[in-house]
Amino acid sequence: MRRWITGILLVVALAALAFFTLAPGIIERGLNKIDGKPLPEVSARAKALHKTLTIVDLHSDSLLWSRDFLKRAERGHMDLPRLEEGNVALQILASTTKSPKGQNYDANSADTDNITGLVIAQLQPLRTWDSLLERSLWHATKLHRDAKASDGQLRAVASAEELNALFAARRAKPHTTGAMLSIEGLHNLEGDIANLGKLYAAGxxxxxxxxxxxxxxxxxxxxLKKGGLTPFGREVIAAMEAKGMIVDVAHCSKACVADILKMARRPVVSSHGGVQATCQVNRNLDDDQIRGVAATGGLIGIGYWDAAVCDTSPASIAKAMKHVRDLVGIDHVALGSDYDGATTVRFDTSKLVQVTQALIDAGFTDDEIRAAMGGNAIRVLGAGLVPLTPPRSISAP
Structure with missing residues (x-):
């Protein structure tokens, strides 16, 4: 009997080991895909121009996954080696803490959560299993741990001074990459505005x-209800702007976006998504919303997945960016890939020169490409990181 019980326990232990070892990779491979369709040939002009760009991407979910960010992975869309190959200067890394089962673009309740299972499968610290706040703080810990272990190749950025320091470092060592922390949904405050201070302190x-x-x-x-800001939401936005935290309207309802635009004192961004004019999906901004974001001095980050641009081709990305440029001006165009965000894309971050080529093909000038690929984001981020005091200048390389 004892031998039989020992055998069962051994089988259970081996099954558990296999699950916790293999499941996270299997899950990610099923969610973060590259569709494998052909990519256009890249011209010598595009390659040369791309090397001179200071590129900023406003949104990636790479912190969600349990792989070594400092090493090139065979799954997903982004890691430090691929950021370097893509010539990315600054990557904004989002903390995503909850997503509903059966997730769709039309109507979801808050009663279920897919990410809890992933948190457990990845053997994250116990404190993250039942706390959305702790999940975000764990994501911050991961970034700072990786930056410390990178020998200066990856730098965490949380201030205008650190942004300028990143550019200075890149002048000496061009493949130095910065990363800034963002949050996808402030339900991680868990109803307590004091937690905003904890998140700010974490970067x-x-x-x-x-x-x-x-x-x-x-x-x-x-x-389900798609309402506007609550009193708590208004309190949080005021606190964010005072601290020097940038407000992101991505995923907000129409009423929410309208309320934010009415009260914003600083530039707001839509970090990742598309535009209704080129892709009519309930994820993308209409022209009035684009004009509203631009009126604050903000940015529209264009994503690379099918629901953002109704295709995964570089040309579709450029088409959405062109619409924003033609509607409100080049100063409000930015990149918002949504890499590693359970998306299917045509290319990973190592092949960002594809976007440069697509913008050339769409008739963008070199100066417009510099602005859209990162110059605009540098301006808005640099100003937004400063608490409500007289603005400081940010000098891009």
Whole structure:
């Protein structure tokens, strides 16, 4: 009997070991895909121009996954080696803490959560299993740990001074890459505004109020009620702007976006998504919303996945960016890939020269490409990181 019980326990232990070893990779491979369709040939002009760009991407979910960010992976869309190959100067890394089962763009409740299972499968610290706040703080710990272990190749950025220091470092060592922390849905405050201070102290400098469901701050464009800002949401936005945290309207309902634009004293961004004019999906901004974001001095980050641009081709990305440029001006165009965000794309971050080529093909000038690929983001981020005091200049390389 004892031998039989020992055998069962051994089988259970081996099954558990296999699950915790293999499951995270299997899950990610099923969610973060590259579709494998052909890519256009890249011209010598595009390659040469791309090397001179200071590139900023406003949104990636890479911190969600349990792989070594400092090493090139065979899955997913982004890691430090691929950021270097893509010539990315600054990557904004989002903390995504909750997503509903059966997630869709039209209507989701907040009653279920897919990420809890992933948290457990990845054997994250126990404190993250039942706390959305702790999940975000764990993501911050991961970034700072990786930056410390990178021998200066990866630098965490949380201030205008650190942004300038990143550019200075890149002049001496061009493959130095910066990373800034963002939040995808402030349900991780767990109803307590004091937790905003904890997140700020951990290095978070951008945040969207909602993700795929309504919460106690605002309605989501994918929620059930899709309402506007709550009193708590208004209190949080005022506190964010005072601290020097950038407000992100991605995933907000129409009422939420309208309320934010009315009260914003600083530039706001839509970090990742598309535009209704080129892709009519309940994820993308209409022209009035684009004009509203631009009126604050903010940015529209264009994503690379099918629901953002109704295709995964570089030409579709450029088409959406061109619409924003033609509607409100080049100063409000930016990149917002949504890499590693359970998306299917045509290319990973190592092949960002594809976007440069697509913009050339779409008739963008070199100066417009510099602005769209990162110059605009540098301007807005640099100003937004400073608490409400007289603005300081940010000098891009």
């Amino acid at each position: 978070f400098r951008m945040a969207g109020l909602t993700h795929f469901f309504d919460n106690d701050l605002a309605g989501s464009m994918h929620g």
